[in-house]
Amino acid sequence: xxxxxxxxxxxxxxxxxxxxxxxxxxxxxxxxxxxxxxxxxxxxxxxxxxxxxxxxxxxxxxxxxxxxxxxxxxxxxxxxxxxxxxxxxxxxxxxxxxxxxxxxxxxxxxxxxxxxxxxxxxxxxxxxxxxxxxxxxxxxxxxxxxxxxxxxxxxxxxxxxxxxxxxxxxxxxxxxxxxxxxxxxxxxxxxxxxxxxxxxxxxxxxxxxxxxxxxxxxxxxxxxxxxxxxxxxxxxxxxxxxxxxxxxxxxxxxxxxxxxxxxxxxxxxxxxxxxxxxxxxxxxxxxxxxxxxxxxxxxxxxxxxxxxxxxxxxxxxxxxxxxxxxxxxxxxxxxxxxxxxxxxxxxxxxxxxxxxxxxxxxxxxxxxxxxxxxxxxxxxxxxxxxxxxxxxxxxxxxxxxxxxxxxxxxxxxxxxxxxxxxxxxxxxxxxxxxxxxxxxxxxxxxxxxxxxxxxxxxxxxxxxxxxxxxxxxxxxxxxxxxxxxxxxxxxxxxxxx
Numbered sequence: 248x249x250x251x252x253x254x255x256x257x258x259x260x261x262x263x264x265x266x267x268x269x270x271x272x273x274x275x276x277x278x279x280x281x282x283x284x285x286x287x288x289x290x291x292x293x294x295x296x297x298x299x300x301x302x303x304x305x306x307x308x309x310x311x312x313x314x315x316x317x318x319x320x321x322x323x324x325x326x327x328x329x330x331x332x333x334x335x336x337x338x339x340x341x342x343x344x345x346x347x348x349x350x351x352x353x354x355x356x357x358x359x360x361x362x363x364x365x366x367x368x369x370x371x372x373x374x375x376x377x378x379x380x381x382x383x384x385x386x387x388x389x390x391x392x393x394x395x396x397x398x399x400x401x402x403x404x405x406x407x408x409x410x411x412x413x414x415x416x417x418x419x420x421x422x423x424x425x426x427x428x429x430x431x432x433x434x435x436x437x438x439x440x441x442x443x444x445x446x447x448x449x450x451x452x453x454x455x456x457x458x459x460x461x462x463x464x465x466x467x468x469x470x471x472x473x474x475x476x477x478x479x480x481x482x483x484x485x486x487x488x489x490x491x492x493x494x495x496x497x498x499x500x501x502x503x504x505x506x507x508x509x510x511x512x513x514x515x516x517x518x519x520x521x522x523x524x525x526x527x528x529x530x531x532x533x534x535x536x537x538x539x540x541x542x543x544x545x546x547x548x549x550x551x552x553x554x555x556x557x558x559x560x561x562x563x564x565x566x567x568x569x570x571x572x573x574x575x576x577x578x579x580x581x582x583x584x585x586x587x588x589x590x591x592x593x594x595x596x597x598x599x600x601x602x603x604x605x606x607x608x609x610x611x612x613x614x615x616x617x618x619x620x621x622x623x624x625x626x627x628x629x630x631x632x633x634x635x636x637x638x639x640x641x642x643x644x645x646x647x648x649x650x651x652x653x654x655x656x657x658x659x660x661x662x663x664x665x666x667x668x669x670x671x672x673x674x675x676x677x678x679x680x681x682x683x684x685x686x687x688x689x690x691x692x693x694x695x696x697x698x699x700x701x702x703x704x705x706x707x708x709x710x711x712x713x714x715x716x717x718x719x720x721x722x723x724x725x726x727x728x729x730x731x732x733x734x735x736x737x738x739x740x741x742x743x744x
Contacts, residue, residue, distance in 0.1 A: 261292075314571070351375070361672065365566050375525050375564065377561065379563060381519065382517065386513060390501075393487055397423050398423055403490060403491070403553065405489075405533045406437070407437040408485050408500055409438075409481070409482065409483050409485065413451040414502055420501050428461035432460060433462075435462045437465075440465035440466060481687065483678075484691040485691075486691055492558075496529065496691060497516070497518030498517055498663055517665055519675055522560040527554055527557060565695050566694045570678065570685070570689075571690070580678045583674065592669055593621065595666070596705060597665070597667075605682070616649045621652075623652045624646070627656050627660050628715075670698065671696070672701060673695040676693055677691055
């Protein structure tokens, strides 16, 4: 490269870096995150700005605007349908009946305060009673339950997942979907294009593109043809709805990590089978995302066959809690976790595979412990993302000195995520306690107000607690300096990881 070309490249890099810095500073945001990006884009010309373009947190909300607009269009059509009386074509009256018949309110003070906050975060999602939730804490059992439900489908199968792999589990899933599609069942599958990239690159989905009734679409906001450049925005939801009457949510993806390999057990995870009125809200969430990625006619998606009249199947009161970078749902999961921890009177029991929460949640956990709340956190002792584990361990000291008890679950790796408050409220679903889930991802949780369910979930978590080793501060402070340096180094980057 001659001197003139090098000078032009240097000027271009400088101008590009300055533009990115201006973009970062033009709106208020987390100071630590903004500073990290400023250092990165200035220290690494070309590479830094490109990383910001594709991954930058400051661009996430803007890139989510198209999804926000799509969601509003879908909701407006839903409201118009509710004003019509043609139930053969639209689920208007069934949706109204669902809200009127099963909508409820909490009376116990802590539950009422939390539900009021959730109502403010998502006014269109009601607290619905009459639901049954089954805990599927063995991953292989959960997969078998989902396969069984799909094989029994007579109308439709709607599935969204983060990882749909081209392996034994993925092929088995595809076989079930193809068989049902050939039997006349409408099958819609929405996989995350990043999480399922391996299968996509090997042509796994392409090979099944011409099967009637089988529709498979990748969720992505990185599409140059559509002027989408954001790799960070991914759907991490795990939702399966069969015939509009049975649903599944939780942490399980469709790949082989859950299977035994010789004597080595597979990954541990929690999943949940739900029935009752809340299935309709899971259905709506799926169809809203499907509309965004496909532009299928809203009238086709909001059809009565997708929203059968709800039937009481249990006593659980449940509220859907979606979160995403869109304006309506931003920080919804973060605010829910914060409120639940802050309102706890007796106990906070949580399990998560990726524990790198923002400072607000750290403070909430500390304050809960100071109030005398029994706070227990379970994380894996060995993680499938080593840097996340190191970043997580950098937070231990501030929590341990506040009286929070931390337990590391012995192998195999545990991918479960759940929280129980005062043995009365449970939060289940797909969201982890890390920046990706709380800021970038499209996530779906359920907040369950039911003492019986909370006690059952608590017993499941306690089983994993018994397989864990507690981190004691007296021992923790003696760990090698080299480990402390590595932990603190990777913790520096977790806001943009």
